[in-house]
Amino acid sequence: xxxxxxxxYILGWLIAxxxxxxxxxxIIKELKKCPCxxxxxxxxxxxxxxxxxxxxxxxxxxxxxxxIGDGYGQAYFIHPVLxxxxxxxxxxxxxxxxxxxxxxxx
Numbered sequence: 508x509x510x511x512x513x514x515x516y517i518l519g520w521l522i523a524x525x526x527x528x529x530x531x532x533x534i535i536k537e538l539k540k541c542p543c544x545x546x547x548x549x550x551x552x553x554x555x556x557x558x559x560x561x562x563x564x565x566x567x568x569x570x571x572x573x574x575i576g577d578g579y580g581q582a583y584f585i586h587p588v589l590x591x592x593x594x595x596x597x598x599x600x601x602x603x604x605x606x607x608x609x610x611x612x613x
Contacts, residue, residue, distance in 0.1 A: 514592055517569050518599045530554065531562050531571075532600040535585060538572060539593070542582045 522528040522535075533552055537543065545563060549556040563583055566572045573586050589596060 514588060515595050515599075517571065518596055521565065521569060521571065522596070522599050523603050527562055527565070528603055530558065531566060532596075532603060534559065534562055534566070535571065535589070535596060536600075538583055538585050542575075542584045544579070544581055544583065546579070548583070 522532050530552075533554075534548060537548055537551055543551065545556060545559050548554075548563075549559045552559070563572065563574075567574060570586050571589050573584050574581050575584070576582055585593075
């Protein structure tokens, strides 16, 4: 329960509260579908490889994702705690998608 509250704050800050939040949300959504390495994420999301690596590092550091393997073949997964509480991510990411839509209308 305590970690669920902490997760809510971490997601709020890393997804809704920072400039790279939409990119991190896209990465999480992609990893929810299937574990991927950084190169696969880069191709699937049509984003720069270094950008992907940066966001993966931030999310690893904050325990939103986990990794298996070494070097180029590392596969990234959603952390089990985030998987169990995915509804929190959906609620927070919904807010940023709505915010993005409003920006595009202006």
